Amino acid sequence: MDTRFLRLTCPRSPGGPPIYKALSLADDRFVAYIHGHDLHVLDLERGGDAQPLLVLEDTRNHAFASKALVTYDEARGFRRFVREASRFVEASRFVFPESPAPWPTHLVVSPSGRFLCFELPPAPDVKGCRVVLMDATRGEVLAVHERHLSARATFAWLDGAEVLLLSATSYMDVRLLDAASGRTLQSFEATESWDFCHTDYELSADGERLLVFGCIWAAPYEARLYDARPWTRGAAPTNEGFPLPLLYRQYEDLEYETVLPARFVPTRDGLLDVLSLVDLGSLQKLAPDHAQELEEGLSEMDRAILAAARGLRAEHGLLQRRVDPRTGRVVSFRLAPSRKTGETHVHILPDHQVILVGEGIQWFDGEEMHDVASFEAPRGWYESAVTRDGRTVVVRELATGSWRGAGGVTWSDRS
Secondary structure, eight states: OOEEEEEEEEOOOOSSSOOSOOEEEETTTEEEEEETTEEEEEEGGGTTOOOOSEEETTOOEEEEOSSEEEEEETTTEEEEEEEETTEEEEEEEEOOSOSSOOOOEEEEEOTTSOEEEEEEOOBTTBOSEEEEEEETTTTEEEEEEEESSOOOOEEEEETTEEEEEEOOSSTTOEEEEETTTOOEEEEEOOOSTTSOEEEEEEEOTTSSEEEEEEESTTOSOEEEEEEOHHHHTOOOOOSSSSSSOEEEEEOOTTSSEEEOOOOOOOOTTOOEEEEEEEEHHHHHTOOHHHHHHHHHTSOHHHHHHHHHHHHOOOSEEEEEEEEETTTTEEEEEEEEEEOOEEEEEEEEOSTTOEEEEESEEEEEOSSOEEEEEOOOOOSSOEEEEEOTTSOEEEEEEEOSSOTTSOOEEEEEEEO
């Protein structure tokens, strides 16, 4: 695979209100990132020309959609920019109607760029935290809901209209809103403390399946696939409690695996990829009695995965379970040795491909793992993004030393 690698080394923020997204990639072309206390936007088509096409000073919160960029800064409030060819032009400016103005976080813009969702802390005369839906073209508040933790706002298309999924009021509750009106279309209110915490959502293009990610009381991660039709097609719920039938759930069955959020990406066989990072070294060091106990609790498929894991001579691995989204059945799996990487640096691509960013940049082609570029991961926190074809990898890291440093942009190419 031909690979381009863009490394953004940025000065540290001078402090102040929190930044919740420091790197965004839109249309596989435009990169928005926080550079000190400013927001920079790069055009990847310019290649080696690393000059940003847009610099917004004192702007540290943003959300990027295909043709819209929404930003927030204390002096100007919200600003919405629309893309015209390779330029971003300011189209609207608005504020949340509250004084003093609260600092918004977790900005999310809808695919059309028309709607904006964000979270707010408590206000002097308002009890509790909130999540807000606004029309970003008019600056109109459409809905406000109380939230306990992050509402995990996710926009989606449903039959040509945009909808919004929220984990609100409780982090175990779920709401489905019509984005244009703010009206609640469907909702679930938790009935007991052991209800599932939904922390990630994705609705299928046909509106019939809902992929989620989360946990129960901070227990091991879990990926779930629901039949969404009781909410999206008017089908009758078939179970008590949460109204959407559960088709598939993936626990961290191997003990030394970390399940990752899944995505609906195109595959020629129509199967869904559910990924895990596996600590192969720990599995291979299991005492015989522990290994036997683990194996006895596994499905036939997971026993085959365990056997494959114990046969690999590597410390780390990428596990790919392939699931039929119609039935929720695990059809097959792939397990490949990998270099060490973090769970937020595993990027799912079409046709069962994966890019991993960590100790080097690796490409899993659906069958085997390949080293495609050298990369020394920063010791501290960093973010990564990958274009849908896997051919451009972007990493944003923090420079050492004072935030007043200039930072830098480094391109590299490798075939």
